[in-house]
Amino acid sequence: xxxxxxxxxxxxxxxxxxxxxxxxxxxxxxxxxxxxxxxxxxxxxxxxxxxxxxxxxxxxxxxxxxxxxxxxxxxxxxxxxxxxxxxxxxxxxxxxxxxxxxxxxxxxxxxxxxxxxxxxxxxxxxxxxxxxxxxxxxxxxxxxxxxxxxxxxxxxxxxxxxxxxxxxxxxxxxxxxxxxxxxxxxxxxxxxxxxxxxxxxxxxxxxxxxxxxxxxxxxxxxxxxxxxxxxxxxxxxxxxxxxxxxxxxxxxxxxxxxxxxxxxxxxxxxxxxxxxxxxxxxxxxxxxxxxxxxxxxxxxxxxxxxxxxxxxxxxxxxxxxxxxxxxxxxxxxxxxxxxxxxxxxxxxxxxxxxxxxxxxxxxxxxxxxxxxxxxxxxxxxxxxxxxxxxxxxxxxxxxxxxxxxxxxxxxxxxxxxxxxxxxxxxxxxxxxxxxxxxxxxxxxxxxxxxxxxxxxxxxxxxxxxxxxxxxxxxxxxxxxxxxxxxxxxxxxxxxxxxxxxxxxxxxxxxxxxxxxxxxxxxxxxxxxxxxxxxxxxxxxxxxxxxxxxxxxxxxxxxxxxxxxxxxxxxxxxxxxxxxxxxxxxxxxxxxxxxxxx
RNA sequence: UGCCCGAUGGUGUAACGGUAGCACAACAGACUCUGGAUCUGUUUGUCAUGGUUCAAAUCCAUGUCGGGCAGCCA
Numbered sequence: 199x200x201x202x203x204x205x206x207x208x209x210x211x212x213x214x215x216x217x218x219x220x221x222x223x224x225x226x227x228x229x230x231x232x233x234x235x236x237x238x239x240x241x242x243x244x245x246x247x248x249x250x251x252x253x254x255x256x257x258x259x260x261x262x263x264x265x266x267x268x269x270x271x272x273x274x275x276x277x278x279x280x281x282x283x284x285x286x287x288x289x290x291x292x293x294x295x296x297x298x299x300x301x302x303x304x305x306x307x308x309x310x311x312x313x314x315x316x317x318x319x320x321x322x323x324x325x326x327x328x329x330x331x332x333x334x335x336x337x338x339x340x341x342x343x344x345x346x347x348x349x350x351x352x353x354x355x356x357x358x359x360x361x362x363x364x365x366x367x368x369x370x371x372x373x374x375x376x377x378x379x380x381x382x383x384x385x386x387x388x389x390x391x392x393x394x395x396x397x398x399x400x401x402x403x404x405x406x407x408x409x410x411x412x413x414x415x416x417x418x419x420x421x422x423x424x425x426x427x428x429x430x431x432x433x434x435x436x437x438x439x440x441x442x443x444x445x446x447x448x449x450x451x452x453x454x455x456x457x458x459x460x461x462x463x464x465x466x467x468x469x470x471x472x473x474x475x476x477x478x479x480x481x482x483x484x485x486x487x488x489x490x491x492x493x494x495x496x497x498x499x500x501x502x503x504x505x506x507x508x509x510x511x512x513x514x515x516x517x518x519x520x521x522x523x524x525x526x527x528x529x530x531x532x533x534x535x536x537x538x539x540x541x542x543x544x545x546x547x548x549x550x551x552x553x554x555x556x557x558x559x560x561x562x563x564x565x566x567x568x569x570x571x572x573x574x575x576x577x578x579x580x581x582x583x584x585x586x587x588x589x590x591x592x593x594x595x596x597x598x599x600x601x602x603x604x605x606x607x608x609x610x611x612x613x614x615x616x617x618x619x620x621x622x623x624x625x626x627x628x629x630x631x632x633x634x635x636x637x638x639x640x641x642x643x644x645x646x647x648x649x650x651x652x653x654x655x656x657x658x659x660x661x662x663x664x665x666x667x668x669x670x671x672x673x674x675x676x677x678x679x680x681x682x683x684x685x686x687x688x689x690x691x692x693x694x695x696x697x698x699x700x701x702x703x704x705x706x707x708x709x710x711x712x713x714x715x716x717x718x719x720x721x722x723x724x725x726x727x728x729x730x731x732x733x734x735x736x737x738x739x740x741x742x743x744x745x746x747x748x749x750x751x752x753x754x755x756x757x758x759x760x761x762x763x764x765x766x767x768x769x770x771x772x773x774x775x776x777x778x779x780x781x782x783x784x785x786x787x788x789x790x791x792x793x794x795x
Numbered sequence: 796u797g798c799c800c801g802a803u804g805g806u807g808u809a810a811c812g813g814u815a816g817c818a819c820a821a822c823a824g825a826c827u828c829u830g831g832a833u834c835u836g837u838u839u840g841u842c843a844u845g846g847u848u849c850a851a852a853u854c855c856a857u858g859u860c861g862g863g864c865a866g867c868c869a
Contacts, residue, residue, distance in 0.1 A: 563807070563819070
């Protein structure tokens with residue numbers, strides 16, 4: 199889908215959008231504010247694209263805004279490399295679609311203290327881009343001072359306490375899902391003592407793990423997340439954004455809901471595994487007795503795709519163990535990988551629109567994604583010819599040393615795309631698979647004594663097969679019908695097969711990387727180690743023979759190699775005049791299906 | 796075996812008490828200078844059992860199956 203089409207398509211409907219609609223109807227918000235809050239501990243993948251499309255989509259549909267926020271409360275796992283990659287990927291995916299809904303803030307901006315209904319309050323808002331203003335994403339870590347303030351409020355009200363239990367004891371006291379926990383011996387510590395201890399935790403008086411700040415809720419709750427969850431832990435670690443300013447760090451559950459509140463988020467949309475955290479999300483915000491309207495959390499099913507893995511841990515493992523060339527390896531389901539493979543952002547958006555948003559955790563057929571690329575590229579990609587696996591053809595009837603230029607359509611789907619000249623000569627290459635010495639029925643390509651059309655060329659007949667002493671196929675000798683120049687049949691004769699070709703005397707060679715799915719099993723995690731079903735043939739590099747025009751493919755350009763698939767000039771490895779191609783996806787091939795059966 | 800959530804063709808989804816529809820896949824055919832594209836048609840579905848109702852995929856109950864939850868990760 200082109201960007202224009204993305205805008206003109208009707209807005210999708212799903213249960214979350216219904217809630218937003220209803221909230222708007224009921225006048226609960228003057229403006230919708232969503233957020234996309236990745237933790238910068240890895241690269242974004244296509245599952246994140248689903249979330250981005252949802253959150254930014256809602257903002258687009260209601261003239262709202264979607265904050266990009268680094269959920270960076272764990273200094274030991276997060277890195278600047280990841281925050282940069284996340285920004286890049288979000289910009290790429292939203293470009294031409296939702297970039298004007300991207301909520302950022304002035305570089306270095308922090309929440310402001312204000313008074314609402316006579317009560318102190320913290321707030322930060324997205325600002326519009328303006329000349330001379332450098333913008334950056336929101337960072338949860340920018341709110342550490344506010345989190346600290348709010349935590350003190352909780353302690354004062356008796357809703358939180360400092361606990362001296364070790365990590366192991368904390369676990370033991372928590373009980374199990376079917377067994378209630380026990381109160382910590384420190385649960386009834388006075389607010390004054392907790393306050394003092396919490397201040398000293400912040401001051402760095404205690405080692406990692408020595409103490410925590412905990413919410414005082416209910417150790418017998420059937421929801422384990424309500425059994426006095428840890429709110430703060432001690433980590434003497436340098437943080438990518440706050441440096442060494444802090445040695446206590448808030449936990450997700452505390453930081454996330456408060457971040458949403460500070461930013462004025464109306465709808466906090468996350469994946470299903472946080473469903474059991476929602477009571478805690480609401481509990482914290484309620485205990486804080488905040489003056490402004492509270493955000494609400496909604497959960498949807500994360501994306502699962504066949505023949506790939508989506509967990510950051512596993513993707514990181516593939517990168518670390520060099521099973522792939524990096525986070526942007528074209529076989530990776532990361533946005534960086536898909537981009538480098540050649541997927542247009544609009545195709546990813548179209549995919550996300552197509553899969554919908556529900557609470558059912560299913561697995562989407564990767565074919566759906568591939569279909570979205572084909573659908574878009576069929577309309578937009580210029581056609582070219584390239585031969586991946588060459589077989590030489592000599593036209594004995596064609597004059598030696600001569601050649602001519604033939605006209606070829608750039609895109610039959612787009613009359614405005616025009617035509618180009620392709621050189622023709624006596625010596626050609628065709629695809630080896632397009633010739634069979636003993637063809638089965640309904641094989642409409644080249645075979646001894648059989649006719650075939652060279653696309654935009656001539657009708658040729660195979661007269662003789664030349665082999666070496668071992669009987670290996672060397673080349674084909676064919677004759678052409680001069681009356682069929684351009685591929686036409688003035689006599690009205692029907693030619694079933696048309697194959698692609700390049701002139702051996704004019705063609706250029708370029709590397710083509712043929713990618714296949716990374717895993718051989720639909721669900722790589724279902725049995726044992728997911729690495730066991732790594733597809734050893736997921737990358738094959740060939741030197742392809744191409745029509746000369748292909749040498750000028752600009753880096754980042756997408757073309758269709760006729761009858762083969764859609765290809766992308768890799769922006770990283772291509773050089774001027776020397777492109778390196780990636781197969782994005784093959785064309786549908788109904789012959790392959792019948793041939794197989 | 797505690798709590799939460801879910802279940803519609805092979806896959807993903809729609810139907811918001813009133814005709815089970817769409818996309819992908821599959822199959823068949825038409826058309827075609829890409830065995831591409833396009834077009835037409837076909838196959839396949841409401842987890843089960845009860846209940847409420849004139850009427851249930853939809854509401855209720857029970858069961859079955861699936862997912863999630865016991866980090867000082869997010």
